[in-house]
């Protein structure tokens with residue numbers, strides 16, 4: 001039989017969805033959501049413009065009011081938010097696309113002004129992150145988070161479950177559990193942020209427990225073939241690290257193999273730091289260990305993407321910044337056309353500029 005090499009335009013089955021190409025739009029927080037975390041018309045237009053991606057992963061969406069960490073970001077825990085997202089998914093589907101919702105709880109990366117009743121943000125342990133929260137009053141220094149009581153954890157897991165059900169009700173083709181980039185699940189995984197003495201802290205097995213319980217709970221309301229998960233073994237974003245990421249994330253992959261998910265989505269290296277891509281961590285080992293689909297991310301261009309697919313280093317490639325200024329990215333990649341350069345000053349600011357208008 002003739003063997004064929006996979007490329008960016010080779011269709012692929014990703015769990016319950018069949019994608020016409022292997023170009024994934026990475027999740028991108030754009031801080032242009034309407035009041036109360038409700039998506040509005042411009043958000044639907046923005047996503048629909050990008051429907052030629054094999055799969056769109058939405059910007060991160062708070063699973064609860066406690067999960068919010070940035071001004072003007074969406075949620076998926078109120079009726080109005082579900083209705084707002086429904087308009088987004090309809091427009092993406094009308095344009096022939098597929099879209100997953102990214103489930104998000106920020107943990108300590110928040111601020112009392114973004115929390116219900118001005119409460120402290122919560123975290124596995126009371127450890128202050130360096131840096132600033134992006135609030136409605138501009139950047140504010142982070143505050144010391146409150147360590148979660150063990151009894152509270154099951155409630156947060158139920159929030160993930162409810163949010164996943166809401167996402168499916170809103171018409172999403174699946175959900176991506178955000179376990180990357182220094183937010184709550186990652187805070188449980190890595191030992192710089194998890195210093196708990198109970199069954200959620202200490203050994204790798206214990207630090208994997210929260211992730212495992214979230215995946216298990218979400219799997220009860222959404223078939224595993226519609227669930228993906230995002231991990232970032234080395235990313236230091238949000239002041240996070242681990243003494244032994246290879247052991248931790250190899251362990252996570254072994255565990256995730258048990259669930260038969262649609263995919264794992266790996267942020268390789270440190271975001272926005274090309275010098276650090278694929279240096280210390282063995283991603284090939286991680287990829288070989290995982291028994292399902294592997295989406296690779298971080299700093300890919302067409303050449304690197306085609307090379308990774310051809311060598312089998314990844315099954316799909318996700319692109320973040322390239323999709324910001326190139327809604328028609330698949331067409332441009334197919335034709336070898338030059339790409340528009342995104343303007344970082346528009347990444348998180350409100351308004352149309354750099355969002356749905358491109359010169």
Ligand SMILES: Cc1cc2nc3c(=O)[nH]c(=O)nc-3n(C[C@H](O)[C@H](O)[C@H](O)COP(=O)(O)O)c2cc1C
Nearest residue numbers: 026027028029059060298299300318319320321347
């Ligand atoms: C403006 C912006 C917003 C982002 N928002 C998210 C997000 O909501 N969730 C997430 O997992 N990653 C987020 N990321 C990270 C991207 O998904 C991606 O990992 C990163 O940009 C590297 O990929 P790239 O080189 O293709 O852009 C964001 C990145 C940028 C630039």
